[in-house]
Amino acid sequence: MKVLVIGGDGYCGWATALHLSNRGHQVGILDSLVRRHWDNELQISTLTPIAPIQQRIQRWKDLTGKSIDLFIGDICNYDFLLKSVLQFQPDAIVHFGEQRSAPFSMIDREHAVLTQSNNVIGNLNILYAIKENFPDCHLVKLGTMGEYGTPNIDIEEGYITIEHNGRKDTLPYPKQPGSFYHLSKVHDSHNIHFACKVWGLRATDLNQGVVYGVLTEETGMDELLINRLDYDGVYGTALNRFCIQAAVGHPLTVYGSGGQTRAFLDIRDTVRCVELALEKPANAGEFRVFNQFTEMFNVGDLANQVKKAASTLGLQVEVQNIENPRIEKEEHYFNAKNTNLLDLGLQPHLLSDSLLDSLLNFATKYKHRADLNEIMPRVKWK
Numbered sequence: 001m002k003v004l005v006i007g008g009d010g011y012c013g014w015a016t017a018l019h020l021s022n023r024g025h026q027v028g029i030l031d032s033l034v035r036r037h038w039d040n041e042l043q044i045s046t047l048t049p050i051a052p053i054q055q056r057i058q059r060w061k062d063l064t065g066k067s068i069d070l071f072i073g074d075i076c077n078y079d080f081l082l083k084s085v086l087q088f089q090p091d092a093i094v095h096f097g098e099q100r101s102a103p104f105s106m107i108d109r110e111h112a113v114l115t116q117s118n119n120v121i122g123n124l125n126i127l128y129a130i131k132e133n134f135p136d137c138h139l140v141k142l143g144t145m146g147e148y149g150t151p152n153i154d155i156e157e158g159y160i161t162i163e164h165n166g167r168k169d170t171l172p173y174p175k176q177p178g179s180f181y182h183l184s185k186v187h188d189s190h191n192i193h194f195a196c197k198v199w200g201l202r203a204t205d206l207n208q209g210v211v212y213g214v215l216t217e218e219t220g221m222d223e224l225l226i227n228r229l230d231y232d233g234v235y236g237t238a239l240n241r242f243c244i245q246a247a248v249g250h251p252l253t254v255y256g257s258g259g260q261t262r263a264f265l266d267i268r269d270t271v272r273c274v275e276l277a278l279e280k281p282a283n284a285g286e287f288r289v290f291n292q293f294t295e296m297f298n299v300g301d302l303a304n305q306v307k308k309a310a311s312t313l314g315l316q317v318e319v320q321n322i323e324n325p326r327i328e329k330e331e332h333y334f335n336a337k338n339t340n341l342l343d344l345g346l347q348p349h350l351l352s353d354s355l356l357d358s359l360l361n362f363a364t365k366y367k368h369r370a371d372l373n374e375i376m377p378r379v380k381w382k
């Protein structure tokens with residue numbers, strides 16, 4: 001299958017592009033490299049040293065004999081996007097190419113507008129490019145579990161059947177996102193759903209939980225293929241941050257009471273889930289939603305698990321409950337379904353098996369690259 005991976009220079013996109021290439025798909029990467037630019041602007045950097053995209057792709061070819069096409073540009077530029085898809089002729093598009101940090105989107109008006117215009121316009125352009133040129137192309141879009149928020153009832157996969165005043169309907173599950181970034185994903189979902197309904201497009205929205213780990217079969221093949229691992233207060237996510245904090249001797253930064261429960265998955269499962277969604281495409285006119293995660297944890301428990309695993313490496317770790325920079329519930333019900341991907345054959349990696357080989361070992365290897373000034377959160381929700 002010809003698969004265009006938009007955002008293929010990023011954390012999830014790079015690992016996925018290599019995995020799909022390894023599995024025999026013909027892969028193209030489209031990326032504006034804007035994430036590298038935002039890192040420079042914020043003066044932050046991945047803990048692991050990532051090579052320029054051209055070098056990464058060349059190394060992959062040298063190692064495996066497999067080529068990956070490269071398109072560098074912005075999907076908000078419709079002429080560029082159109083030219084790229086017409087050249088590549090995709091059977092499927094996997095769309096990772098968005099601004100994905102909640103704190104970044106909450107810095108100020110400028111960053112909120114940048115996040116929503118980049119994400120919503122880019123996604124809408126993709127919908128038009130598919131409709132006008134490849135109406136049969138399957139769009140696999142990365143959404144987020146954070147679209148649902150933390151409701152006091154079970155979270156279904158995209159839809160919920162409701163009875164109201166004696167009538168019954170299956171409707172999109174209510175959305176209560178917690179940042180302007182998470183809101184942008186809700187806007188995307190609505191636009192894709194509408195496009196499937198009116199134009200008959202086929203799409204899968206992968207509502208992904210927080211991804212952890214840095215190692216996949218392919219990125220582990222060579223140092224030049226290494227993936228990014230963010231640990232700073234803007235782009236670093238909970239578990240990845242805790243492991244790096246453990247490695248550098250910084251107290252683990254649990255925000256507030258630590259009762260915030262989220263859905264998580266290993267990056268090795270991210271790449272597999274995308275593959276599973278591609279292998280069994282949505283039907284024409286179908287807006288399919290999969291909740292893409294394997295386990296649920298609250299952040300306080302996560303910190304304690306990291307502390308325990310780190311002690312086996314001789315690391316003394318302190319867990320600290322610091323003032324929560326976000327506005328979010330700290331004690332709440334959270335129970336989400338995730339059967340669709342399991343039914344397609346996903347065999348989850350469990351956190352208890354991954355902490356050392358996919359995280360703490362990398363964190364200790366590259367800890368000399370960490371900038372300790374970038375660990376504490378600086379962006380507040382109000």
Ligand code: NAD
Nearest residue numbers: 007009010011012032033034035074075097098100208211
């Ligand atoms: P990332 O920042 O590492 O990668 C995103 C990539 O998209 C970058 O390489 C960036 O340059 C590119 N990009 C952004 N805007 C673009 C544009 N307008 N045109 C072309 N390229 C553009 O992010 P990630 O962690 O790999 O996340 C990828 C996707 O997965 C995002 O949509 C994110 O919302 C979603 N997601 C991520 C996580 C996670 O924990 N990392 C969890 C759930 C969902």
Ligand code: USQ
Nearest residue numbers: 100101102144145146208209210237238253254255260299
């Ligand atoms: N948290 C801490 N300490 C930290 C960092 C985070 O306690 O040092 C807490 C946060 O307050 C929050 C939870 O951990 O309650 C998750 O925060 P996060 O930064 O790990 O994840 P989030 O902001 O939700 O965003 C990340 C990705 C985003 C993706 C989302 C999936 O950056 O792209 O959409 O995870 S989900 O959370 O399921 O919506």
